[in-house]
Amino acid sequence: MEAPADHAGIRRLSLRLLRSLLRPVAGPAWATVALVVGAQVAHVAGPALVAVAIDRGLPAMRDGDPAPLLLTAGGYLLTAVLGGALTAAVVRAAARVSQAILLDLRRRVFRHTQLLSLEFHERYTSGRIISRQTSDLDAVRELLDGGITTLASSALAMVLTAASLLLLDWPSGVVLLVAVVPGVLLTRWFQARSQAQYRKQRTAAARLIVRFVETMTGIRAVQAFRRQRPVAADYGRLSEEYRVASAEGIRLNGLFDSGLTLIGNVTVAVVVLVGGLRVLDGGLEVGVLAAAVLYAKRFFSPLTQIGMFYNSFQSATAALEKLAELLAEEPTVPEPARPAPLPSPRGDVRLAAVEFGYGDGPSVLPGLDLHVPAGQSVALVGETGAGKSTVAKLLARFYDVRSGAVLIDDVDVRDIAPQDLRRALVMVTQEAYLFSGSIAANIALGRPDATREQIEDAARSVGLHPLVEQMPAGYDTEVDKRGVRLSAGQRQLVSFARAFLADPALLVLDEATSSLDVPGEQLVQRGLGTLLAGRTSVVIAHRLSTVMGADRVLVVDGGRIVEDGSPAELVSAGGRFAALHDEWQRSLR
Template identity: 55%
Template sequence: MSVQGVQGEDRTDYTKAESKAIRARSRRLLGSLLKPHVGRVVVTLLFVVIAAAANIAGPLLIAYGIDVGLPAIMEQGDWMPLWVATLVYIVAAIAAGVLMYLYTVGIARISQTVLYELRRRLFAHAQRLSLEFHESYTSGRIIARQTSDLESIRDLLDQGLNELVRGVLIMGFTAGAMTLLDPLSGAIIGIALIPAIILTRWFQVRSTVLFRETRTTSARMIVHFVETMTGIRAVKAFRKEAANQREFDERVDDYRDANYRTINIFGIYEPGIMMIGAVTIATLVIVGGLRVVEGSMQIGALLGVALYARNFFQPIQGIGMFFNGYQSASAALEKISGVLEEEPTVKEPVQPKALPASRGQIDFDAVRFAYGNGKVVLPDFDLHIPSGQTIALVGTTGAGKSTLAKLVSRFYDPTEGAVKLDGVDLRELANDDLRRAVVMVTQEAYLFSGTVADNIALGKPGASDEEIEAAARAVGAHGFIEALPDGYATDVNKRGGRVSAGQRQLLSFARAFLADPRVLILDEATASLDIPSERLVQEGLTTLLADRTAIIIAHRLSTVAIADRVLVMEHGRIIEDGSPAELIEQGGKFASLHRAWRESLV
């Protein structure tokens, strides 16, 4: 399934074939989650079946006590029938309570186990998916899958399913007991059930459409909120508050209107069921009363029928509420299953090859690349980078520099041709081997929750304090780290507001250098650094890039000075190739860029 297919699941205008395929996919997912718990589900259902049967025995025992127990006392002085009815009633009530408790606890454990597995599976799969997915599927949507969508499924499993199972069993047992007590009353209930079924079916069909619309409008509202809060600096910098507020108001209005339409159908359904139930009970009482007068029906049986009729229609409303949760959870499960069926576009090989012992030779062999079905970025690209060489990529925005770096990191695979590391096609390397061999540092330095030391140690899990400090010293980060309140033990989550963008970048450098990769890629990695910090980093780079292949992408030509070789790119092609001094002497594109940079410093 494509990323575009997953994104398209926010639509509401599915064809019949699409809807059928989505429902089948959701059923497969639910089946895979429930399959390990089939035995527990069967036992739990036995508890609720027996509990419902015991609960339904009450009116039947009351009728027996009135129609048999009381006459036996008045005519024969025999208290045994009444005592038997009373004792059985008490035992049945206790049994129903205990079994219902076991059912409630059992179904809760199953639902929580299923939700645990689904949450875990969704998180693991989202991490496994390729960069292409995450660049296309917005963060707001993936957050909605893990939060509101999973909460909808939790509500269904914990409450809605309980209402359905209990409701169906109570209605079935009630109809059976009522027919056993008085066949005519059972027939009347059966007739009354017809309009109730028609109304419930109408509600089910209508709610299917409306709840999908509710989920879609809710997701769009969450996406806009998350994107606004994530980009709050840009919002404030460009004074987008008013425009964002208007757009958010529109999305909230859509969500409110969808909920209004949903409430309206509940306003028809619930009173309709209540009206059918009231008319049915009135009919049973009138018909039963006339039969009691005629002597064809006993008073205890009439009371039992009235109690059963009242109990019979109560679960229908609960079943209606189940459709509320079911439609919401069904739409959520469709979206989650869509994400889980998404396949990584960059796949790990079935039989990976081992990396040879060399130090990071890179080759582009007849590489052609385009993002999705878009414009070709690298039309026909060949490049050889010897191991241990530091190259700098320069050129205008859109020249293909970052694309080249993403291909070396294997965030994407080439459309045609091959990218090789030490003679091995990257598509033939295990992901773990590749990630150890190639590390990229981008302009967007991200710090995770934890201490400064924890964040640096991400480059080498289990690194000693001495190794962490040595990496920080190498990139010039030790000084500012020591100045923090707790030094390397400072919690960056709590202190994040006092760590500058340049300092975060230095920490990401230390993290990358500690990893000791064969190939180090710096993609605009010094853009957030001030001049003094950049000089410190360059001093560290001179030492740390020794005997290691490095690719530096930078608009600041000061960073380019440490490169052995400069590649000037334009429209996905290399138009100049040589050392910085050679290219300046030639007076070409790089020379003009270098001259403009020097003038900007003045």
């Protein structure tokens, strides 16, 4: 549970975010407020005009003067048309303001999450980020699209209605104000219970969605172990919980609406009774009584809308706090204040006394020194957790070192302009991630301005071209989400072609072949030889088939280099690499 001080800090963040979102639309927002006031004034004028028509217009009409009745009838028609026009204008103006705010907020969230470091994305799951961009933004949208203007219109309508009735006939106004007390109490009761019920309903819905997603994602395991019936029973139980929670919410809404209707009808009855007796005594005009009844009927409708507003307000407040927390996250890998250009990188790599650990954890690299001359191919091998992938992440500047320095061409990566670093270095990982789109578009990811001829040349260089030619639409074949239409080997070849087209000075391969089967690995190895030729490369692999072609092999243990030499030298030396080599040879027999 959050400490009060933490919650207060989050609340301040959300208020600061809200102010920054409102500042660019301050003018249109105030114009919307003016339209709301105008619309409610026009609406509240109707009953007063009815009173004038009955008490002044009809007697004048009976005496042969139709002008007063025609004027009040025309005035009523004018206020009705004006009120409708202003209400429509309020809807349009509020929509423009809310959509401008939502567009700004959506862009901020997307841009900020892209700028945040890999460390953030590894602890802040993608599901939570998706929730920020979808359900939380939807909660804010529901409030902005109609909630705020509805609240303002409802509150202003109640104030103007009560004030008009007090000015028109204060005894009837007092009856109305007395009736406000049970209406407000009922509204507070509804807010307290609906908030708790709303939480139950959201929790039940979330559990139902999680169960559905887990079942569909793991449908193979469900069917393989014949768990359809138990899973269906569990889903049925969660569905029943959601149904009960939803039904209770509907029941609460029904009680609230019925209670307000009852209070409103009783108030109208009291106004009619008290006003009727006064009409009989000559203390009240009939037109004023009619206006008082109309005002009394109108007064309680906005209370329903105010009560319903509370749920969306609570949801939007919580969502805005979550979004403010996300936007307050600071990148742990900041961009350089004075970026140093790297126009013609050679690919000379040096790690000087590098000490690094993840977050507040222990050191993974306790003090690593490494030099890779330009053009050299270096392979890093060792047990899982030895620190090999950490070296790759530091070279790509996904993380910053605690002490020491990572240098490319004698320039600290923390000082290199980000666009120059991305041009100088390309990293190919175990997961060859492909985006929805064509094969050509995926190859051109690192060089969007590449021509079709350049894309095809890159594919030919890594052995991908014959495979693409066999596909239905060639390079225009859609790979779908995450490249599911391609095999693991084909996806890796696409990532190699992508790296070849980008033509980096430094190439980092992090377990790029570990997920492939033997045919797939053989397919990829031919493309890998072309990709590594003539450039600096750091290859991290468990499979020695990927390692044996390197100029130099480094055996890493506990973040330290314990063996260093060419593959042949280390095999003949009889150390750890030689043992790995013997094991690999036995596996091939």
